[in-house]
Amino acid sequence: MQTEDITDADYATLAAFRLALRQFAAFSEAAAKAVGLTPRQHQALLAIKGAARTSPGGLGVGEIARALLIRHNSAVELVDRLADAGLVRRQPDPSDGRRSLVAVTDQAERLLRGLSAAHMQELRALRPRLLALLDVL
Amino acid sequence: MQTEDITDADYATLAAFRLALRQFAAFSEAAAKAVGLTPRQHQALLAIKGAARTSPGGLGVGEIARALLIRHNSAVELVDRLADAGLVRRQPDPSDGRRSLVAVTDQAERLLRGLSAAHMQELRALRPRLLALLDVL
DNA sequence: AGCATCTATGTCGTATCCCGACATAGTGGC
């Protein structure tokens, strides 16, 4: 395999791509913090709502872990903090006693709506830059 | 401002976008770990090499902090760990006694070359998915 | 030249969040 044909321009492109991703993450983090959420909490709420069409009753803790690419015990702690903050509710799954379905509260839904609108706008603004970077890959 | 026109499909799109970013981050993290680097260390090396055309002598600690969007003291600690691992060298800036220029070692350059080739390939594979997501924004 | 101010780097204690290992309870096949 030839890993030798990496030029300074390639390094610059990769660095620029990473910078764009970090800036988006930084925007998202600031937006979340502005409404009192940690980035992970925001992403968890989004994952739950993002799966609403296929899982209207909420997601299991393990499904949240898989959506966020974290270990299940990390998801447990994350859901603990979300529940303490009144942002989600745990409900036992009537069809499987092991699972507890995690659903967002009205309060969280309001926060998420505002955050999502801001993120859509930010992503639209970011789009030309990402397209330009993807173009030179 | 109308933040009301967010649909379930929008949530799903945003969630899918975040998932794609997380999966790329997970790939990158695994690739870095496979050669003994933390994700941050990899990103720092890439930032230094990515700026090689404009700063051939290396980057200052503060410039690394700005490239990585972290505080300068976090960058100090990161460079400490990189130097301990023999991946970068600190050299005093001859034209400014306050600055210390951070340059990658040959060893780090070899690691970064392999990592960058793998990342270019991964990004090319990821491109159609990102383009599809950007298309529905 | 002297002094105030700003910039760059570095130090230290703290906080957050994830993880591995382990534990408990429910499910489903046989």
Added chain:
DNA sequence: GCCACTATGTCGGGATACGACATAGATGCT
């Protein structure tokens, strides 16, 4: 009824970023 598997939960430890503070050099003004 038993056993393997799955889902959730608990606990201690570790990595890394941050805020506050400290030091040294640069810069500009008089």
